[in-house]
Amino acid sequence: MDETIKKRVDESWKEQADREKHVAGQPSGPSVQPGGPAAETGVRPEAAGPPEARFDLFVSGLAMEAFIALGDMPHPTTRKQATNLPQAKYLIDLLGVLENKTKGNLSVDEERLLKDALYQLRMRYLAKSGQ
Numbered sequence: 001m002d003e004t005i006k007k008r009v010d011e012s013w014k015e016q017a018d019r020e021k022h023v024a025g026q027p028s029g030p031s032v033q034p035g036g037p038a039a040e041t042g043v044r045p046e047a048a049g050p051p052e053a054r055f056d057l058f059v060s061g062l063a064m065e066a067f068i069a070l071g072d073m074p075h076p077t078t079r080k081q082a083t084n085l086p087q088a089k090y091l092i093d094l095l096g097v098l099e100n101k102t103k104g105n106l107s108v109d110e111e112r113l114l115k116d117a118l119y120q121l122r123m124r125y126l127a128k129s130g131q
Helices: 012-024 037-041 055-069 085-101 108-129
Strands: none
Touching: 055 085, 055 108, 085 108
């Protein structure tokens, strides 16, 4: 009797490593989560391309960078939390400039997002800097 033994090699770890490498290479912004839209469609993150350029993603990206600089979030690459108050102040001021320059040109949701982000960041900065 000829019994053949079939070996099954699990190479799914390669796809996971590719996903993590792709996400780690992005400075900020939304990340592709396992089981998210890319998994549902079968499209790999590399094939999906960059995210759509939108005001809310821009503001969220800057705010996330500021939270990282405040030491409230780990850096996505190093996974370490470190405080850099001058960088945090620069990013908060940059969001403030954006608020001033876009006054009257934003939707209600965009304006609320920007104001809320600035309020939270300014309060965290004051708490961290001791002012």
